[in-house]
Amino acid sequence: MIRLSNEPKLHYPILLFITILPLTASRPVSVLVDAVGRNSVWFIFLIVLLVIAGTWMNLQISRRHGNISLMLASGEILFRWITPVTYILYAILFFGVASYTIALGGDLSSRALLFNDPRNAILFYSIVSACAALFPIETLLRYSQVVMILVAPLFFWWHLPCS
């Protein structure tokens, strides 16, 4: 699990990008529209803005404080207690983003795994994602990568019109 003092270099925006983009992109626009309204398709542009802003912030932090995370840097710049607070904020953000993407990603659990209740699936997987967020970012990046290689093809295959 995470050790604040030993945390390796972080790329939170990339994590968000990896988490959100494949799932949202995997859904047809019509599903997005049905799920969260017609304007929701513009969400993807917000994500891109977020990624750009996050990358810029990361670069600024790297330039001033070396290879440390946003959380650790905020603790160094402001107060020490800011670090755990930002970690909690990050977990909440991750939880919210995970919930939203799982909701957008459709009822994978209810259809593929026959859980029958999308709300439970969203809740379960959001909690799991939030727990996963406690691992260092390097682990999550590697995990995202392995999932993209092993699981994403199955996910797309499941959602092919012919399957």
Place this chain on the structure above:
Amino acid sequence: MGNPTDLTVHPLPPAKGTDPEAVLLYLSSITDASKIREWFLQPVLSALVHNQDISDVAELFVHHGFPVNGSTIEKKVSAIALQLYEGKCVLLVNGQQKAVAVDVSQWHDRSVTAPEIEHSIIGPRDAFVEDIAANVSMIRRRIRHENLIVESFEIGNKSRTQVNLVYMKGLVNHQVLEQLQQRLQATNLDVLLDTTQLADLIVNKGKSFNPFPLFQVTERPDKVVASIMEGRILLLVDTTPTGALFPATVTALYQTTDDYYFPALSGTFIRIVRYVGLLITLFLPGIYVSITSVNYDVLRIQFMLAVAASREGVPYPAYIEVLIMMTLLELINEATVRLPKVIGGTATIVGGLIIGASVAQSHLVGNIMIVITGAVAIGSFTVANYMIGVAWRICSYALALLAIPWGLNGIAIGSAFILLFLCHIKSLGVPYLSPLSTWQFKDFFKDMLFRLPLMLHAIRPSIYSQAAKGTKRLSLQEGEDTL
């Protein structure tokens, strides 16, 4: 020294009421009597037979070609004791300020035999033995090059066991090497018994509950040589017939020597069979629990009817059935490992056939569960490394437990965390799931999922060492370029 019973004291020449000129000390249990006789006793005896002057023992030994592997030591009990416990004999000569220690050790080693843990169908038949010098010689015989480095350490305050690090200069991962050297120097053990004990202290610092082995135990010199040539490092411990390779990845633990001695397609096929075995071991018990307890409608109705028919008369839920059979499987497995080979087969037959058939007939478990248990057992035995096989079985239990309340969702959640954990752990800085998690595309396809022909992976992988990246292990002839 506590007056050990095997301490032999030879006065030289044999005293006849006068003080001896010299005294020869050795521990008879760990020394070679023939060497002592030839180097020390024979000259004295010969001189006595020929009525020569034997008052000057030192000159007598020099005249007869004193063994050149001797070293001078202080005439102190502690210094002499240290030499005696290493199998040396110590010669104390009157008038000399220093004593002489000569190596006459004879440790009771066995001869080189065929591998007992890592069987192969073809390939070399020699395996490591307890003698570290013999093990190093097996490697040197295969790599006769100046870049093969053997570093020596001494671990254990009381055992003073010799430990060697073997690697190829120019190919080795220097970060891994430095970590190994530092941790070996920092290790403060009492007695070192086995390679795994030291390897665990190195990679886990002795305080991890991680079931996955972060080092690769091997007894095959050919595997060691292939690994060293990819930039990995071998840890050899005296008195242990196995070495530990660093860093270790899941890929490495699933590679066997047969993969490379067979044609590429056959090697790939065998490797895929092994991965299928892993999937069966890991998921089958959990899936059975899921489809019989939670997700009834996931499979075709005909199959579910067959499952229901096989469970007819079984008085408890499917997960109890799974737990019973898996526990029986573990018991049979453990009994087979622990029992002598003579009756090990009997245990397998009794456990596998008689108990298996009987529990099905008495409706303690369903017939399909017997099939699943057999498949899980065989799947777990296909793994090339026993340690990771045990780790997978532990994960399999965890998945089956998660499947009890949550069915396939539980398996998905559990699998996600197993995968996350595998992505998290590293073997001395090298990600455990590389090249999959590090996405070293070429290495992933060349030698992880498949085993491509040697011509197609003439370049060494960069999984273990960046220094080995891009170096060739096979040079093509002019005009022989394949791709």
